[in-house]
Amino acid sequence: xxAVIARINKYTIKPQKNMGNQKLFKGSLQTIILKLLAxxxxxxxxxxxxxxxxxxxxxxxxxxxxxxxxxHKLEADGLLDVEVAxxxxxxxxxxxxxxxxxxxxxxxxxxxxxxxxxxQHLVNPKFSLE
Amino acid sequence: xxKKHEIxxxxxxxxxxxxxxxxxxxxxxxxxxxxxIISDFEINGNGNLSQYLSEELSFIKKFIGNKLxxxxxxxxxxxIDEALSFFTSIKKLPITVAVxxxxxxxxxxxxxxxxxxxxFISVLSFFIYSQFFLNIKKKDRKKLDRIEYLGQEMxxxxxMIMFPLGFLEDIVINKYFFTVYxxxxxxxxxxxxxxxxxxxxxxxEKYKHLLS
Numbered sequence: 425x426x427a428v429i430a431r432i433n434k435y436t437i438k439p440q441k442n443m444g445n446q447k448l449f450k451g452s453l454q455t456i457i458l459k460l461l462a463x464x465x466x467x468x469x470x471x472x473x474x475x476x477x478x479x480x481x482x483x484x485x486x487x488x489x490x491x492x493x494x495x496h497k498l499e500a501d502g503l504l505d506v507e508v509a510x511x512x513x514x515x516x517x518x519x520x521x522x523x524x525x526x527x528x529x530x531x532x533x534x535x536x537x538x539x540x541x542x543x544q545h546l547v548n549p550k551f552s553l554e
Numbered sequence: 555x556x557k558k559h560e561i562x563x564x565x566x567x568x569x570x571x572x573x574x575x576x577x578x579x580x581x582x583x584x585x586x587x588x589x590x591i592i593s594d595f596e597i598n599g600n601g602n603l604s605q606y607l608s609e610e611l612s613f614i615k616k617f618i619g620n621k622l623x624x625x626x627x628x629x630x631x632x633x634i635d636e637a638l639s640f641f642t643s644i645k646k647l648p649i650t651v652a653v654x655x656x657x658x659x660x661x662x663x664x665x666x667x668x669x670x671x672x673x674f675i676s677v678l679s680f681f682i683y684s685q686f687f688l689n690i691k692k693k694d695r696k697k698l699d700r701i702e703y704l705g706q707e708m709x710x711x712x713x714m715i716m717f718p719l720g721f722l723e724d725i726v727i728n729k730y731f732f733t734v735y736x737x738x739x740x741x742x743x744x745x746x747x748x749x750x751x752x753x754x755x756x757x758x759e760k761y762k763h764l765l766s
Contacts, residue, residue, distance in 0.1 A: 469586060470593040488590060488613055493620040500628030500700070502756075508585060508763050513566060517586045 453486065453494050455536050458503065458521065458529040466507060466520040469495060495519055503528050557596040565603045566592075572607055576614075580699040582764055583618055618699075625700045629749060633707040637745035654737050661733045670722050673736050677715050680743035684708045688750050697764045704753055707746040714739040 460475055461467055467475070472495075473486045498504045503525035507518045521529065561569075569591065573584050591610065599606045607614075640650040660672060685708065690701045714735065718725050726732050 468589065470590050488594075489616055489620075492586070492590075492617055493624055496621045497624040497628065500625050506760060511589075513561070513563075514589055514592060515585045516589045517582075 449484065452536065453490060454498060455529075455532040456486075457491075457494055457498065458525065458532055461504070461519060461521050462526065462529045466518040468516050468518050498525070558599070559596060559601055561592050561596055561603070568603060569607070581697040582761065583621065583699065587614060587617060622699060622703065626703050626706065629703055629707055629753070632749045632753070633742070633746050636748050637741050640741055640745070650741070653740065654733075657737050657740070658733045661729050661736065666723060666726055669726055669732075673732075673739075674715060677711050677736075677739045677743060680740070680747060681708055681712055681715070684743070684747050684750060688747065688754065690754065698757065698761055701754075701757060704750050704757075705746075707749065708743065711739045711743040711746070714742075 456476060457472060460472055464475075469488070469491055473488065473491055476484055476486050495504065499506060499519065503522060504519045505522045505525075507520060508515050509518060510516075569588060573587065591607070591614075594610075595603060595606050640646050661669060664672060684705055688705065690704065695701050725735065
């Protein structure tokens with residue numbers, strides 16, 4: 425996961441510094457969420473924002489305004505399942521991958537790798553990601 | 555994620571009242587919103603919950619709107635996919651062709667008034683079935699807003715009945731056009747009902763902690 429985000433980060437995005445690059449980031453958001461959930465079994469919304477911040481050392485920030493619509497879309501599409509648990513003084517909604525979501529994660533990651541490779545060839549033909 | 559401070563019972567009660575008074579979504583929305591607000595407030599807030607909420611108001615409002623849009627879009631896409639599967643699935647294709655031929659036969663052989671009445675009864679019966687027999691209890695609707703959108707894909711067949719009310723006789727003149735028109739209304743109704751049934755079962759399983 426760190427590798428994927430680091431690549432995205434290195435070659436394309438620093439959304440906090442460049443508004444134009446936010447569009448590039450937005451297109452990768454679902455893949456990032458799916459990959460994180462594949463690695464962490466179940467996560468809640470706020471945890472995802474903090475995890476991405478931590479993995480990218482604060483370079484990439486998922487805003488709640490972008491995260492929740494993406495989570496709700498993935499859930500509505502049947503890629504995520506929800507689980508509610510009592511944590512301290514409140515209830516918490518956890519997201520986890522469904523069987524279909526697990527398969528889709530592999531597809532989306534493969535697409536992402538392919539896209540990054542193509543972009544690398546276009547932007548900087550002398551170097552390769554591999 | 556180090557907490558700067560812990561939310562107090564008084565602040566928690568204030569937050570509950572705030573979300574209730576502003577009518578921010580269903581119980582399902584409130585679980586997620588409340589958890590997000592508390593988590594962020596405990597890590598990034600300055601201890602003043604009222605100030606924090608006023609700064610986050612725009613996010614809270616968008617949270618509900620964006621969620622409903624995502625749900626609505628998802629139901630629409632599933633209904634269209636289901637309708638398309640009537641033509642692409644080998645299992646369903648014979649039934650699709652049979653239904654089309656029945657509609658074609660009726661359109662070609664019935665006279666104007668009987669044809670219009672048949673059209674109305676057939677499409678309206680699907681609509682009534684979806685709205686009354688697949689209906690979900692009112693108290694469950696309040697708990698989970700995605701239920702509210704379940705039956706909304708019946709808007710197209712409903713519109714197809716209501717739209718030509720003033721000039722139905724003109725539409726019936728072109729028999730080929732009317733055959734397709736009737737067929738689309740029936741196909742979309744059936745697709746929407748299939749999606750409603752599937753989604754209702756999924757929702758009741760997934761959200762059993764919230765629903766009766």
